[in-house]
Amino acid sequence: MRLSRRQRARIFEAVARALLGTAAALVVGVAGFLLLYIAFRGIPGLSWEFLTDVPRNRGREGGIFPALVGTLYVVFGTGVLTVPLGILGGVYLSEYAPRSPSTRFIRLAVANMAGVPSIVYGLFGLAAFVLAAGIGRSVLAASLTLTCMTLPVVITATEEALRQIPADLRHAALALGASRLRTVWTVVLPAAAPGIVTGIVLGLARAAGETAPILFTGAVFQMRRLPDGPGSQFMALPYHIYTQVTSVPNWNRDLVWGTAFILVATVSAASALAAVWRSFKRRRTAW
Amino acid sequence: MVTGLRSAVMAVSAAAWSSAEEGARVVEETSPQGSGRFELRSVSVAYGPETVIEDVTMNIPPQAVTALIGPSGCGKSTLLRCLNRMNDELGNVRVSGTIALDGQDIMARGVDPVDLRMRVGQVFQRPNPFPMSIYDNVAYGPRTQGIRRRDELDAIVEDSLRRAALWDEVKGSLKKHAFDLSGGQQQRLCIARALATHPEVLLMDEPASALDPISTQQIEDTVAELKRSVTIVIVTHNMQQAARISDQTAFMLRERLDMPARLIEVGETRKVFTNPDDPRTEAYITGRFG
Ligand SMILES: Nc1ncnc2c1ncn2[C@@H]1O[C@H](COP(=O)(O)OP(=O)(O)OP(=O)(O)O)[C@@H](O)[C@H]1O
Numbered sequence: 001m002r003l004s005r006r007q008r009a010r011i012f013e014a015v016a017r018a019l020l021g022t023a024a025a026l027v028v029g030v031a032g033f034l035l036l037y038i039a040f041r042g043i044p045g046l047s048w049e050f051l052t053d054v055p056r057n058r059g060r061e062g063g064i065f066p067a068l069v070g071t072l073y074v075v076f077g078t079g080v081l082t083v084p085l086g087i088l089g090g091v092y093l094s095e096y097a098p099r100s101p102s103t104r105f106i107r108l109a110v111a112n113m114a115g116v117p118s119i120v121y122g123l124f125g126l127a128a129f130v131l132a133a134g135i136g137r138s139v140l141a142a143s144l145t146l147t148c149m150t151l152p153v154v155i156t157a158t159e160e161a162l163r164q165i166p167a168d169l170r171h172a173a174l175a176l177g178a179s180r181l182r183t184v185w186t187v188v189l190p191a192a193a194p195g196i197v198t199g200i201v202l203g204l205a206r207a208a209g210e211t212a213p214i215l216f217t218g219a220v221f222q223m224r225r226l227p228d229g230p231g232s233q234f235m236a237l238p239y240h241i242y243t244q245v246t247s248v249p250n251w252n253r254d255l256v257w258g259t260a261f262i263l264v265a266t267v268s269a270a271s272a273l274a275a276v277w278r279s280f281k282r283r284r285t286a287w
Numbered sequence: 288m289v290t291g292l293r294s295a296v297m298a299v300s301a302a303a304w305s306s307a308e309e310g311a312r313v314v315e316e317t318s319p320q321g322s323g324r325f326e327l328r329s330v331s332v333a334y335g336p337e338t339v340i341e342d343v344t345m346n347i348p349p350q351a352v353t354a355l356i357g358p359s360g361c362g363k364s365t366l367l368r369c370l371n372r373m374n375d376e377l378g379n380v381r382v383s384g385t386i387a388l389d390g391q392d393i394m395a396r397g398v399d400p401v402d403l404r405m406r407v408g409q410v411f412q413r414p415n416p417f418p419m420s421i422y423d424n425v426a427y428g429p430r431t432q433g434i435r436r437r438d439e440l441d442a443i444v445e446d447s448l449r450r451a452a453l454w455d456e457v458k459g460s461l462k463k464h465a466f467d468l469s470g471g472q473q474q475r476l477c478i479a480r481a482l483a484t485h486p487e488v489l490l491m492d493e494p495a496s497a498l499d500p501i502s503t504q505q506i507e508d509t510v511a512e513l514k515r516s517v518t519i520v521i522v523t524h525n526m527q528q529a530a531r532i533s534d535q536t537a538f539m540l541r542e543r544l545d546m547p548a549r550l551i552e553v554g555e556t557r558k559v560f561t562n563p564d565d566p567r568t569e570a571y572i573t574g575r576f577g
């Protein structure tokens with residue numbers, strides 16, 4: 001049977017639709033299964049004590065409060081360092097950098113930094129911050145290490161977000177007599193804020209979940225008190241999971257899955273918050 | 288100096304020169320006070336190695352509407368951007384010749400483009416309000432100039448919105464986000480924003496081409512009202528619009544793609560549209576090319 005062009009086109013269309021639909025369903029399915037599974041395994045371990053108590057019996061009992069606080073400290077430290085530096089870097093690349101080979105080199109370097117394995121950052125952090133700079137294993141050294149890892153993500157996201165802003169908008173500010181700096185600061189950056197915030201949340205979420213960069217730079221197996229400053233060592237959620245599973249015989253399944261659940265829930269909550277803020281902020285755009 | 292230039296220019300483009308004089312004279316009789324008057328002498332513009340406009344000589348009379356017409360790519364926007372030195376921002380642009388605003392060379396070394404742009408406002412083809420409130424959009428220019436006093440800003444905002452014929456529609460909602468306005472309202476907001484620095488000249492690059500007929504009409508009415516106080520240079524692809532709203536019309540044409548555009552004819556709009564000197568002008572206006 002010979003098919004007309006039209007019929008063939010319709011069949012192709014149907015096949016393409018089915019393939020794309022399957023791919024999308026697969027991705028959503030895997031992600032959904034993962035989250036549900038973590039919730040299913042993790043929720044039984046949750047309790048008020050789990051969230052507020054220190055680990056007892058090498059982590060088999062008690063809670064994860066110091067690890068939760070430690071992770072928040074380190075992510076906060078990373079954010080304080082990464083956000084201004086990353087935004088400045090992105091603004092420079094998008095708004096100020098000349099179109100030259102050296103700029104292209106910088107961009108390439110930033111892109112490559114994003115691809116460096118996290119354990120290499122850990123090693124670098126140990127050599128540079130802990131030893132060479134003499135900071136020692138601490139919240140500060142770990143934050144600096146995580147900053148190196150997160151910075152390219154934020155720089156790239158900022159640059160991309162700024163590039164989305166139409167030239168007309170910049171020209172309108174310049175045509176009103178605004179300087180370049182004022183144009184960027186008052187018009188371009190606010191317009192690009194949703195994209196930049198997305199990049200920041202993604203970068204910090206990754207920082208919160210990484211074990212390798214903090215492994216040698218400040219995370220410890222167990223602490224009964226909270227870190228008392230940037231010079232202090234700390235517990236962290238991902239590292240807690242790692243040490244429980246690798247070095248505690250008869251580790252408590254419920255508590256470790258509970259820790260994983262808290263980590264995922266915290267990161268998801270941050271992403272969700274950013275998404276809500278974006279949709280609140282994103283109006284009918286004029287461009 | 289002008290006389291010297293004049294003889295040099297006359298040799299090259301006698302026709303364009305004489306009609307420029309004519310157009311300017313006609314309009315000047317109706318509005319004698321001269322502030323916001325441009326004089327262009329042998330202006331050429333090149334993007335990198337490519338000259339796109341060559342030897343444009345014309346006057347832009349004050350308190351009148353000058354329309355720039357011509358086919359796409361003939362350099363209307365480029366010429367417009369010479370007048371507030373926005374070409375400076377593009378990087379690879381070279382402008383030669385002289386451009387004087389009220390007798391002062393705007394390309395001279397000592398001239399700060401920031402000061403110039405306060406005097407020469409611009410409205411763009413697509414409405415491009417800033418992502419902020421209506422009030423903050425209009426107050427942007429004055430704030431850039433350092434005006435901070437609330438009552439002063441309030442007065443400027445109201446006055447500018449009135450001049451742009453938008454006040455009555457937004458006076459109750461100045462805190463509203465600019466993106467919540469319709470396209471036509473956004474464009475009038477952009478006009479108000481440009482007026483807030485009290486410019487002598489307003490450059491408009493196809494300000495109504497992205498708008499519906501009613502909004503277009505409103506913009507045209509606004510222009511007609513504004514020209515009593517501001518010099519207006521407007522680029523338009525719409526011949527009826529040029530004929531309706533302008534006092535002087537300048538026709539530019541790039542005869543071949545590998546040649547820069549030239550000013551073919553400039554003169555009083557009525558004359559250019561009813562009895563043009565150059566057959567190419569007539570051909571363009573009657574829609575035979577472009
Ligand atoms: N930034 C730029 N860099 C290089 N060439 C440019 C640039 N802007 C414009 N040109 C070139 O200069 C010429 C004139 O462009 P211009 O935008 O001034 O034309 P126009 O008359 O405004 O056209 P339109 O009616 O389509 O808006 C065109 O050939 C264009 O390709």
Ligand SMILES: [Mg+2]
Nearest residue numbers: 363364365492
């Ligand atoms: Mg144009």
